[in-house]
Amino acid sequence: MKEFKGRVIAGGTFKGEAAVSHQGFNSLASIQKSALKNAKQVIVSDQNNKDLFGVNITGKALCLPITIGSTTGGLVIQTSCQMGIAPACFLFSETIDSLAASGIVLARIWENSPVIAIDKLGEEFLNTVKTGDQIEVKEDGTVIIL
Amino acid sequence: MYNPKMELTLEQKEILEGKQGPVMAKIMETVVMFGDIFDAPRLIKVTHDEGHLVTSFGIKILKPLFSTIKQINDAEITVKGKFTVDPRPIDYENVKCNLLEKLIFSKIMYAKQAMYEEQLTKAGLKDNNAFTCASYLPEIGNTPKEGDILAWAESSAVVFANSVLGARCNRNSGMLDLFGSIIGWVPEFGLVTDEGRKAKWKVIVKCTKKPEAQILGSAIGMKVMEDVPYIIGLDKWLGNEINDENIGYLKDFGAATASNGAVGLYHIDGLTPEAKKFKEKLIRDDAKEYVIDDEELERVYHSYPIMWKKPNKKGNLVFIGCPHLTFTQLNDWTDKIIEGLKANNRKKVTVRTIMTTAPDILDKFKKTDKYQALIATGVKLTSICPLMYTNNPLTKSRRIYTSSNKLRTYSTARYAKDQEILDFITGKEA
Numbered sequence: 001m002k003e004f005k006g007r008v009i010a011g012g013t014f015k016g017e018a019a020v021s022h023q024g025f026n027s028l029a030s031i032q033k034s035a036l037k038n039a040k041q042v043i044v045s046d047q048n049n050k051d052l053f054g055v056n057i058t059g060k061a062l063c064l065p066i067t068i069g070s071t072t073g074g075l076v077i078q079t080s081c082q083m084g085i086a087p088a089c090f091l092f093s094e095t096i097d098s099l100a101a102s103g104i105v106l107a108r109i110w111e112n113s114p115v116i117a118i119d120k121l122g123e124e125f126l127n128t129v130k131t132g133d134q135i136e137v138k139e140d141g142t143v144i145i146l
Numbered sequence: 147m148y149n150p151k152m153e154l155t156l157e158q159k160e161i162l163e164g165k166q167g168p169v170m171a172k173i174m175e176t177v178v179m180f181g182d183i184f185d186a187p188r189l190i191k192v193t194h195d196e197g198h199l200v201t202s203f204g205i206k207i208l209k210p211l212f213s214t215i216k217q218i219n220d221a222e223i224t225v226k227g228k229f230t231v232d233p234r235p236i237d238y239e240n241v242k243c244n245l246l247e248k249l250i251f252s253k254i255m256y257a258k259q260a261m262y263e264e265q266l267t268k269a270g271l272k273d274n275n276a277f278t279c280a281s282y283l284p285e286i287g288n289t290p291k292e293g294d295i296l297a298w299a300e301s302s303a304v305v306f307a308n309s310v311l312g313a314r315c316n317r318n319s320g321m322l323d324l325f326g327s328i329i330g331w332v333p334e335f336g337l338v339t340d341e342g343r344k345a346k347w348k349v350i351v352k353c354t355k356k357p358e359a360q361i362l363g364s365a366i367g368m369k370v371m372e373d374v375p376y377i378i379g380l381d382k383w384l385g386n387e388i389n390d391e392n393i394g395y396l397k398d399f400g401a402a403t404a405s406n407g408a409v410g411l412y413h414i415d416g417l418t419p420e421a422k423k424f425k426e427k428l429i430r431d432d433a434k435e436y437v438i439d440d441e442e443l444e445r446v447y448h449s450y451p452i453m454w455k456k457p458n459k460k461g462n463l464v465f466i467g468c469p470h471l472t473f474t475q476l477n478d479w480t481d482k483i484i485e486g487l488k489a490n491n492r493k494k495v496t497v498r499t500i501m502t503t504a505p506d507i508l509d510k511f512k513k514t515d516k517y518q519a520l521i522a523t524g525v526k527l528t529s530i531c532p533l534m535y536t537n538n539p540l541t542k543s544r545r546i547y548t549s550s551n552k553l554r555t556y557s558t559a560r561y562a563k564d565q566e567i568l569d570f571i572t573g574k575e576a
Contacts (some may be wrong), residue, residue, distance in 0.1 A: 024407065024408060028556060029556050032537070032556070035207050036207065036539070037539070038207065046555075047558075048368075065371070066372060066408065068367075068371055068372065068407055068408035069301070069404075069405055069555070069556075070301055070556070071200045071317055072200050072319070073319055074321065074322065075201060075208070075210070075319055075320035078210050079210055079211075082209060095184075097317075098180075098184070098316050098317045098336065099319045099408070102180055102322045105176055106319070106322075110176070110210060
């Protein structure tokens with residue numbers, strides 16, 4: 001069991017599985033294919049993402065450094081929250097980027113989404129957590145790898 | 147009501163409290179909460195009133211977009227100036243589709259296009275020609291000045307405006323672009339500040355020939371992610387003045403840095419405005435270093451996965467122009483295609499080839515003799531976004547070649563260098 005503390009961007013509690021991207025997570029490239037199909041789950045479709053290509057991230061704790069790519073990124077996150085297919089939480093090792101921050105704020109304010117976002121968890125967090133690990137997230141930004 | 151961390155003026159506080167109505171209050175709350183995440187001390191004035199929006203497509207799943215703009219329209223809220231927006235998704239005349247593809251495009255995927263364009267018009271869309279990702283080019287005229295503060299989105303436009311024009315803009319998401327254009331303020335953090343514009347990476351280009359813009363941008367984007375790179379050794383090939391020749395290169399290079407990474411600003415030693423003014427003072431003391439040589443570019447080029455279902459077969463469709471081609475690029479491609487066909491004793495391109503450019507540039511090009519000469523080769527010209535074409539699941543069976551690293555990233559299209567594309571479409575035997 002290992003514990004990390006980050007900054008709460010959008011608070012909440014979570015217990016479930018981790019999906020880990022060690023590289024920047026391209027929201028549009030990852031989510032668009034599933035969203036366009038109106039699928040019930042997001043199967044990551046970003047060909048450049050060797051960690052998560054083909055992995056289901058819906059309802060999971062997405063562990064990532066930051067998001068990258070198209071500036072539709074925030075809207076893509078907001079839409080995936082509205083569709084109910086987004087990750088349950090976004091756990092950033094670095095400071096959240098502007099696109100992900102937009103997506104989280106838009107989802108919270110305009111969709112009343114309970115999506116959780118914590119950033120600044122540190123490099124060690126991303127080096128420790130593995131896809132499939134069980135994760136617990138607390139209201140104060142504590143993330144425990146169980 | 148949201149309790150902001152940043153300092154707001156009385157006017158801004160009143161908007162947040164609802165003095166200009168609940169929709170304006172919600173817009174203000176979104177912008178302020180967004181700025182608070184980055185510890186922005188205040189909101190600063192947008193000095194270039196013409197906005198640029200990234201979302202141009204009435205794609206059915208974007209319910210949050212349509213419902214938010216409906217609220218904005220219903221409250222009769224418009225942007226301060228006008229705005230341009232990314233390209234339209236469909237042009238059946240020049241980008242032919244079969245019946246089934248048309249059905250999926252018009253009735254399923256982009257069924258909301260007409261309704262969405264009405265919404266955009268009510269919110270302040272510039273005009274019917276406003277649909278391009280390269281709105282900053284002179285023919286379109288949404289060209290900010292050095293030092294202007296913007297509320298734009300579209301990653302390739304933001305990186306161009308910041309780097310080549312010296313304007314100041316964060317990598318805003320869709321919706322935040324519209325919100326900033328409506329309230330006329332953006333949070334003061336990141337790329338709108340002097341400190342945020344300093345380079346965290348010193349990139350040294352040691353190639354023996356002019357690097358392919360799209361591969362160089364891809365390599366840098368993948369390495370630096372969202373950081374600002376200061377690039378040394380590129381002015382050797384690009385010169386020391388921004389001109390018609392290198393604008394196309396800088397546009398394509400920037401788009402690749404922004405889509406393969408998350409670069410919002412780059413400096414090129416001896417060329418881009420801030421690099422010329424401040425030189426290596428723009429590089430932070432703790433900057434990391436990345437050396438790029440011919441070998442590194444080839445490594446990156448060969449790292450791209452091939453997503454075609456039948457990777458050993460030849461391509462059957464080519465897209466050139468993502469982001470939209472400049473007038474000079476359009477002319478250069480036309481000359482090269484005509485010369486290439488002549489050299490290979492052909493009159494028509496060997497494969498269906500589509501070139502994309504802004505509506506205003508297309509209008510200008512149509513008035514030149516070269517337009518008919520290009521059309522005679524079989525090449526089609528359009529102003530759509532090729533990415534939106536490839537969103538149609540039926541197009542996945544097509545083996546698309548592109549010289550755009552952005553299109554490669556978001557689709558199953560296969561990247562090829564400009565010369566490889568030219569050789570292929572003009573029938574030069576390998």
